[in-house]
Every structure is written in structure tokens, then in C-alpha cells.
Amino acid sequence: VFYVGQNKGVPVPGASRIKLHDLTELMELWEELNLTATDHYNLSHVETLLCSGLVSHGTFLHFLSVSYVFIFLVGLAANVLVVWVNLRADRNHYETHLYILNLAVADLCVVATLPVWVTSLLQGGRWPFGEAACKFTHLIFSVNLFSSIFFLTSMSVDRYLSVTLFAEAPNSRRKKVVRRLICILVWLLALMASAPDTYFLQAVKSPHYDGTVCRPMYPSHNPRGWMVGVQLSFIVLGFAIPFPVIAVLYLRLAAVIPPSSDQERCVSRRIILTYIVVFLVCWLPFHTVLLLDTLSLLNLLPFSCQLENFLDASLHLTQCFSLVHCCINPIVYNFLDRNYRYDLMKAFMFKYSSKTGLARLIEGSQASETEYSAVAASNSIIM
Numbered sequence: 001v002f003y004v005g006q007n008k009g010v011p012v013p014g015a016s017r018i019k020l021h022d023l024t025e026l027m028e029l030w031e032e033l034n035l036t037a038t039d040h041y042n043l044s045h046v047e048t049l050l051c052s053g054l055v056s057h058g059t060f061l062h063f064l065s066v067s068y069v070f071i072f073l074v075g076l077a078a079n080v081l082v083v084w085v086n087l088r089a090d091r092n093h094y095e096t097h098l099y100i101l102n103l104a105v106a107d108l109c110v111v112a113t114l115p116v117w118v119t120s121l122l123q124g125g126r127w128p129f130g131e132a133a134c135k136f137t138h139l140i141f142s143v144n145l146f147s148s149i150f151f152l153t154s155m156s157v158d159r160y161l162s163v164t165l166f167a168e169a170p171n172s173r174r175k176k177v178v179r180r181l182i183c184i185l186v187w188l189l190a191l192m193a194s195a196p197d198t199y200f201l202q203a204v205k206s207p208h209y210d211g212t213v214c215r216p217m218y219p220s221h222n223p224r225g226w227m228v229g230v231q232l233s234f235i236v237l238g239f240a241i242p243f244p245v246i247a248v249l250y251l252r253l254a255a256v257i258p259p260s261s262d263q264e265r266c267v268s269r270r271i272i273l274t275y276i277v278v279f280l281v282c283w284l285p286f287h288t289v290l291l292l293d294t295l296s297l298l299n300l301l302p303f304s305c306q307l308e309n310f311l312d313a314s315l316h317l318t319q320c321f322s323l324v325h326c327c328i329n330p331i332v333y334n335f336l337d338r339n340y341r342y343d344l345m346k347a348f349m350f351k352y353s354s355k356t357g358l359a360r361l362i363e364g365s366q367a368s369e370t371e372y373s374a375v376a377a378s379n380s381i382i383m
Contacts, residue, residue, distance in 0.1 A: 075111035078330035107326040109144035126211035131203040134214035142194035286318035
């Protein structure tokens with residue numbers, strides 16, 4: 001009995017885990033296993049093992065589609081609001097303002113690609129848009145997904161260094177230039193991390209039903225090795241390196257927060273803990289399943305239909321859940337901060353003051369701006 005593995009690569013919404021069970025791909029498998037021509041003729045019976053899914057394929061795809069639509073709507077609204085407020089408000093005195101803005105743009109671009117993947121899901125995994133759209137959509141999705149993770153990591157490093165090593169240093173023009181260069185570097189690194197898998201993506205005819213699918217076609221001499229390499233790089237760059245950096249630096253930051261008041265210190269520590277927990281909860285399940293899938297590709301886990309069904313469903317579900325971070329990031333990194341809430345309130349009040357008679361209230365609120373500025377120093381630790 002031969003079990004023929006899936007051609008996956010870095011998962012994207014709607015990407016199919018396609019079973020290679022036609023005759024051509026069986027011959028490729030035999031070549032990969034170094035079987036000779038004599039072995040081919042001596043094999044009197046070859047059987048491919050097909051595992052039936054645990055749930056209806058159509059029902060599962062519709063559930064994923066609804067979930068992605070929900071993430072799209074919430075993520076779009078939240079991140080557009082963050083970008084709008086950050087562009088309108090004078091927040092240049094906040095040290096991580098540039099990271100926050102770039103993070104919102106990255107999350108916005110990720111959720112903007114979801115309608116395309118939902119369209120593919122609703123057609124049973126078929127890809128009706130052509131090869132150029134296959135590569136471009138995946139590139140936009142992957143680059144912004146990596147950059148979102150990298151910006152979260154950069155913020156943790158920046159905040160820790162600002163409090164520990166550069167606490168007395170003014171927020172000079174040089175520091176702003178350095179942060180801009182870091183943002184450019186983050187986008188370039190995200191592009192480099194996304195390039196290999198995007199390069200091998202093709203819109204190819206499906207051997208199992210009419211239509212094409214968007215899937216990576218790795219070099220035929222070692223497709224399994226390429227799959228393992230791409231998935232391991234995603235695990236390392238997307239979780240194994242960022243999470244320890246974020247967790248360690250934020251925990252150390254919580255320990256050195258200036259004790260301006262016990263209440264503010266407790267609030268700051270709770271927000272810092274929220275940063276760590278949100279990243280862990282959103283990304284750990286997906287990378288755990290992806291690691292198990294990589295181990296199965298390396299034949300380090302014994303094959304069974306139960307394992308195959310678990311990996312098939314779990315990869316889709318955990319990836320869908322991981323994209324919830326695009327909805328949570330605006331809340332955690334913006335709406336929990338009182339200065340952002342004040343800028344949001346002020347932006348709406350200025351916009352609608354002439355229509356709602358709030359001009360006097362705006363003028364009166366200027367006095368309270370001094371109070372908000374007074375706590376900006378403590379909030380700069382978490383903003």
C-alpha cells in the first residue's frame with residue numbers, strides 16, 4: 001500500500017491539500033523511492049490509500065468561508081479606523097506611532113485578500129482567476145502576514161530599549177529616521193520570506209475535477225524536501241523567533257516599568273501580558289499543527305487516516321483562527337490606550353462639530369488634553 005503525500009507549502013486560505021493519486025504522480029513517487037524498472041513490473045498490485053474526511057467537504061468549506069467573511073468585515077473596519085485616526089492625529093510624540101501605522105496597514109492588506117480566497121473556497125477549492133492572480137494574491141497575503149508579525153516583534157524591541165537604554169534620550173530626529181529605516185527593513189524581510197513559496201505557485205489543472213487549483217509546484221527532483229523547507233522556514237520566521245523575543249522583552253519591560261503609581265503600573269503590566277497572550281493564543285495552534293504536518297512529511301510520524309484527517313482539518317481551522325489577530329491587533333495596540341481613545345474622540349468631534357453643535361465642547365476639552373499629556377510618559381511604555 002502506497003500513501004502519496006500532499007503538495008502543500010505554506011498554507012494560504014483556500015489552498016487545497018491535494019492527494020496525488022493519479023498514475024503519473026504514482027510514477028513520480030516510485031522514482032522518488034528509487035524503484036527500478038524491474039520493481040515496477042514486479043509490483044503486481046498497487047493500491048492508493050484514500051482517507052475519507054470526518055465531515056462533509058462542502059459543509060467544511062462553507063464554514064471556513066463564513067469565518068473568513070467575518071474576519072474580513074471586522075478586520076477591515078478596525079484597521080481602517082486605526083489608519084484614519086493615526087493619519088489625522090498629531091501622534092508623532094508617541095515612539096511606536098510608525099510601527100502602529102504600518103501594523104494596521106499590514107493587517108488591512110491581509111484581510112483585503114480574504115474575499116478572493118473565499119471565492120475559491122465556495123467553488124470547492126478551484127482557482128478561477130489565473131496564474132498571475134494566484135501569485136500576486138498569495139504574495140500580498142504572505143508579505144503582509146510576515147510584516148505584521150515582524151512589526152509586533154520590532155515594537156517589543158523598541159519599547160524595551162526605549163525604557164532601559166534610552167530612557168533619558170529625547171525623541172530626536174535621528175531616532176525617527178532609525179524607526180523609518182527599521183520599517184523599510186521589515187517590509188523587505190517580509191518580501192524575502194514570501195518569495196520562495198510564491199515563486200513556485202502555479203494555477204494548474206486539477207487531476208480530480210474540472211477546473212484549476214492554485215498550488216505550489218516544487219522542483220520534481222525533491223518536492224518533499226522543498227515542502228519541508230518552506231514549512232520549517234514559516235515556523236521559524238513566523239513563531240519560533242518572534243514569540244520568544246516578544247515574550248522575553250515584554251516580561252522584562254513589565255519588571256522595569258517606573259513605579260509612577262501602583263494602579264498605573266498594574267494596568268501597564270496587564271496590557272503587556274495581553275500582548276503576549278494574544279500572540280501566543282492566535283499563533284501557537286497553527287504552528288503546532290504545521291510542525292506536526294512537517295514531521296509527517298519527514299515520515300517521523302506513522303501514517304494513519306486519523307492523523308491525515310486531523311491535519312487536513314486542523315491546518316485550515318487553525319490558520320483561520322490565526323488570522324483573528326488582524327482583528328485583535330487594533331484593539332490591543334490602540335483601543336486599550338487612553339491617548340488613542342482621546343484622539344479618536346477628538347477626530348470624530350472635529351469632523352461633526354459643525355453639524356452637532358459640539359464646537360464648544362471641543363474647546364472645553366482642550367483643558368483636559370493637558371491631563372492626557374501628563375500620562376503620556378507612562379503610556380509610552382505600552383504605546
